[in-house]
Amino acid sequence: MSEIDIQITPQLLKDMGVWLGNEQVIPQELLDRLDDEQQRLNLISLLNTHWLTGAFTIKLKQHNAFEALDVEIKAYLEHLDLFYLQRNQNIKKEVIYACRVLTKADIPVMVIKGATGLFNGTFKPLSTRFMTDVDLLVPEHLQTKAIQALLNNGYWLEQDEMDVAAVNHHHAPPLARDNQGLCCIEVHQWPIKKHHQAILSTKNTWLHAQKLTLTDELEVLQMSATDQVILSVAHCELSHRAFEHKQLDWRQLLNTMSLINRYNQSINWHDVESSFACAGQKHVLDAHLHIIEHFFATTTPINSNTKHAQEHIQSSIDLLCDKQGRISPWQTLATVLKGYSKESIDVIYGADSYWSLTKGRLRHAARHLKMLSKPQYLTDFINRLRN
Known part of the structure; x- marks a missing residue:
């Protein structure tokens, strides 16, 4: 089934959220819809569109709903789950290789964004998250040295003739290696775009950093639990403009939910809230957290159920169902x-x-x-x- 064949409805979106979220019991009506071939294909097609099939397969097994599926569907989901798993296992090796190169060059390195979750237990099993690029943060004054160290060890700039090396971008152009197109490395000088530093400053990111063990012999840094949540929300809603365009970025929403599940009490929600409030973006945080609560049954100490957040999620759902995922x-x-x-x-x-x-x-x-x-x-x- 191609993407255009999906009939996106509020019910389909709600069903996908329940399957991916923290519901303790799957309602019988959802199981009944899973038995219906057309509704099942709609659900799986939408999940595939957002690279969420691995997380769905894991939830099916957790809720003892996997074995009741047709043999062909089970084989298909198992195949994709294995693909996600093996891909992430290989991406872990790429992270280790790149960090080892930088560490040997005496460059402090912090693994940020999705790649961190492959090592700290956020994505467990590993097939929960489909990974693309690896993001590494280095001190701003050492970014050029870090890029050269990677270039000296098998990487090359992944650019075509029309790409521009942005002078004030938070990360350098992607670096590729002979890894069968597995992923690229993006070397960051800042964790987030320059004009969003009021929400998450580079200085505080390094100040709050914690240790991250990659192997028995290799230890680098990761962002604090609080900063990981701040970055997940800001990256989704502001850097990718999901809030502005009223888009439901399901993969990034799942990332935030996974961080909440993983760290729970370790997240300083007062700092999360004040980071967005001081930058005049509290309404953006509220909208993001309200979406997660609405679809994934995941709550936080922040009261995000505001009138503006309610209107935002309804507008986002209406727009998606009206346009069926197409951009005008x-x-x-x-x-x-x-x-x-x-x-x-x-x-x-x-x-x-x-x-x-x-x-x-x-x-x-x-x-x-x-x-x-x-x-x-x-x-x-x-x-x-x-x-």
């Missing part, structure tokens, strides 16, 4: 035009004066015109508009 051409164009904002130009080219801002916008326009002159980029843009 106007939204695609708006995203392109947003790349000309002062904030975006500053990240890519630097914009510390009116002249540098103007110059950056002209460079950005020239880059877009050049991309449209190349068939592969033109075709990709047209396909995005047709989505």
